Amino acid sequence: xxxxxxxxxxxxxxxxxxxxxxxxxxxxxxxxxxxxxxxxxxxxxxxxxxxxxxxxxxxxxxxxxxxxxxxxxxxxxxxxxxxxxxxxxxxxxxxxxxxxxxxxxxxxxxxxxxxxxxxxxxxxxxxxxxxxxxxxxxxxxxxxxxxxxxxxxxxxxxxxxxxxxxxxxxxxxxxxxxxxxxxxxxxxxxxxxxxxxxxxxxxxxxxxxxxxxxxxxxxxxxxxxxxxxxxxxxxxxx
Numbered sequence: 001x002x003x004x005x006x007x008x009x010x011x012x013x014x015x016x017x018x019x020x021x022x023x024x025x026x027x028x029x030x031x032x033x034x035x036x037x038x039x040x041x042x043x044x045x046x047x048x049x050x051x052x053x054x055x056x057x058x059x060x061x062x063x064x065x066x067x068x069x070x071x072x073x074x075x076x077x078x079x080x081x082x083x084x085x086x087x088x089x090x091x092x093x094x095x096x097x098x099x100x101x102x103x104x105x106x107x108x109x110x111x112x113x114x115x116x117x118x119x120x121x122x123x124x125x126x127x128x129x130x131x132x133x134x135x136x137x138x139x140x141x142x143x144x145x146x147x148x149x150x151x152x153x154x155x156x157x158x159x160x161x162x163x164x165x166x167x168x169x170x171x172x173x174x175x176x177x178x179x180x181x182x183x184x185x186x187x188x189x190x191x192x193x194x195x196x197x198x199x200x201x202x203x204x205x206x207x208x209x210x211x212x213x214x215x216x217x218x219x220x221x222x223x224x225x226x227x228x229x230x231x232x233x234x235x236x237x238x
Contacts, residue, residue, distance in 0.1 A: 001220055002217075002218050002221060003030075004026060004214075005030030005031070008034075008075075008083045008084070009034070009084040010034045010035075010071075010082055010086070010123070011035050011036065012037075012071075012119055013087065013089035014035035014088070015037030016037070018209045021210035021211075022086070022088075022213050022214060023046070024050055025210060025211065025214040027051075027052070031084075033052065033056065034056050034057070034078060036060045036071055037059060038059060038061055055074075055078060058070070062089050062114075062118060063110040063114055063115050068115075068119060069122065072123075081129075082126045084133065084135075084136065084217055085120070085133075085134070085135050086213060087115075088213075089119075090111060090112050091107070091111045092108075092153055093107075093153055094149050095152070096148075100151060105155075109156050112153070113163070116160050120137075120163075120164070120167065124171075127176050128176070132176060134177045135178045137164055137181070138181045138183065139160050140182060142157050143161045177225075179228070180227045180228075181212065181230075182227060183204060183209050183230050184229070184230060184231030184232055185203045185232055203232050204230060209230070212228060
């Protein structure tokens with residue numbers, strides 16, 4: 001298994017439920033960590049909690065390509081390159097198609113697929129130079145199995161899967177790996193603003209999902225974890 005000590009890792013969406021449990025694990029493993037999230041105040045709070053130099057953090061709206069380029073500029077400056085990109089950014093929307101506004105659909109796509117595109121393209125620019133690296137994205141289970149009322153969200157996550165599978169074909173002659181994580185429902189603030197009744201106590205705990213991401217970052221030298229599916233016992237759809 002590859003060791004994380006000294007690995008240069010960028011976590012986007014570090015302020016979310018999974019990120020808040022993942023980043024301490026990476027730091028304790030000796031990784032050189034750079035964190036990003038949309039809100040400056042949340043980032044500053046976590047930087048203090050984790051004992052991270054504030055210069056190793058940068059607020060970023062992933063839908064803005066200029067901000068993504070600025071983020072990677074700071075990563076280059078402080079880490080001198082990138083070994084692992086972990087993209088935990090994303091938004092959810094549960095609405096029947098007849099209640100779904102075009103603007104809402106577009107916003108979900110901009111965050112979940114355009115944001116992933118901008119991040120992946122920038123990361124690959126660095127990883128191709130060293131001919132190795134790891135890209136970790138989280139389509140979630142709705143990137144593999146559809147759900148009623150989730151047309152926009154499913155569309156964005158299916159698009160993410162298709163994009164990354166195509167990019168994987170482009171990278172076959174390199175040691176750049178792609179891992180897709182299909183979590184079947186994680187108890188995070190993701191659910192706070194959704195009009196959906198969910199038994200959150202039966203979902204995957206955020207710290208367990210974080211440990212799964214941490215594990216995926218330590219792949220065997222001779223192989224790759226192409227995908228991982230983790231679902232609650234109470235709600236298995238595959």
